[in-house]
Amino acid sequence: MTTDHDPDRPAVSGDETVKSEPRRKTIDSPYIHRLQRRHFLIFDVLPIFGTVAAVAFLLVRPFGIVDFALLFVMWVVTGLGITVGYHRLFTHRTFKAAPWVGAGLAIMGSMAGQGAVVSWVALHRRHHEYSDRAGDPHSPNLSGAGWGGRLRGLMHSHFLWMRRHEYPNVVHYAPDLLKDRGLVRVARLYYWWVGLGLLIPTVLGGLLTLSWTGTVAGLLWGGFARMFILEHTVWAINSFLHMFGTRAYESRENSHNGGVFALLTFGESWHNNHHAFPTSPSFGLNWYRLDPGYWLIRSLAALGLAWDLELPSDERMAAKRISGKSTAAGNAAAA
């Protein structure tokens, strides 16, 4: 099969009728770039206007408990879908789950409007492969030196990269997902899930307030503003946490932890921990480091719906720990 051909090995000669080309890691085509531009405008730019509209709508209807509940619940549902489903389950396979649980998490993540699960996984696997080097889809550290370069890097990694970028070849980056027929079906229906994520708060807003203003507020707060808030917290991991924060573990890229944002990011802000131990279902790594994503995985495990949760051993963590290095060396010398 030509798609399984190792690019480092010469093509097997003999069959002159088949041209064997090494499989490419990324795909560039005007069609793909058109889709990217459309996705960027609808799902990344439009929520900004939707959030401005939500604030302007306060003149018509003050922010009430129903609006807050719709915003909060939809934010938690889609946020956990991204971190537990898209990221920890499908990108890094940090645990195993019942197929319907995986599909449910993928649908929750799809409603966030950050791309279909297969593309998201492929892009994120490429980020781990090339972190902060040429090929990383969203590094803030490759746009030049000085304050100008840093600012350009932050804007690129936070938002602008999504306008147009190399599309990772999903056959190369996500072959395991392509074999999962149920998941591919979920991915194909991506636009419907995003629509459902807007429809649910709209309908609930109407039913719970029995008013048209409540219906509109449901769409604006539970739909667009919720999407806007989650997007910017997730993107801040790509941008700010690859430039600022603390580093607990040695890792070859420039990832940092931002512990104070742990609750707001469902545990994603332990980003240096995550780069150091990408196969760990826990990003906090210690029980006292808040990690709502891991709490959900532990709850699923307690119900028998998730299993094979493997945390790095104390020895592995100690070997990579930056602050503990000298102590470990000191102990070894003293022993």
Ligand SMILES: [Zn+2]
């Ligand atoms: Zn990751």
Ligand SMILES: [Zn+2]
């Ligand atoms: Zn990263």
